[in-house]
Amino acid sequence: MEFNNMIAKTxxxxxxxxxxxxxxxxxxxxxxxxxxxxxxxxxxxxxxxxIESARNELGVTVSYWRDLDSIRKWKQHxxxxxxxxxxxxxxYKQYKTxxxxxxxxxxxxxx
Numbered sequence: 354m355e356f357n358n359m360i361a362k363t364x365x366x367x368x369x370x371x372x373x374x375x376x377x378x379x380x381x382x383x384x385x386x387x388x389x390x391x392x393x394x395x396x397x398x399x400x401x402x403x404i405e406s407a408r409n410e411l412g413v414t415v416s417y418w419r420d421l422d423s424i425r426k427w428k429q430h431x432x433x434x435x436x437x438x439x440x441x442x443x444x445y446k447q448y449k450t451x452x453x454x455x456x457x458x459x460x461x462x463x464x
């Protein structure tokens with residue numbers, strides 16, 4: 354499943370968005386490999402709908418989920434828990450996670 358430079362294809366609302374905003378520390382320290390692994394694992398979780406991500410000085414990753422229970426199960430996934438600990442220890446100067454319900458969406462695509 355390819356996620357780079359794509360807008361997630363999501364179902365008709367309502368569904369949930371987990372918005373993860375972050376400022377990284379210097380260096381990689383295995384970050385890119387773990388980020389790729391987390392996307393692959395998340396995409397296999399029940400209730401996962403898609404993901405979008407962009408990074409400059411500020412990184413923003415939005416993952417989309419069917420319901421709050423799916424989000425909770427992903428947060429508690431053992432490999433994701435390891436990544437969260439490593440993120441607090443090595444990868445992030447600051448981050449914030451927000452969970453929102455998507456009530457409406459619309460789109461445009463130039464062909």
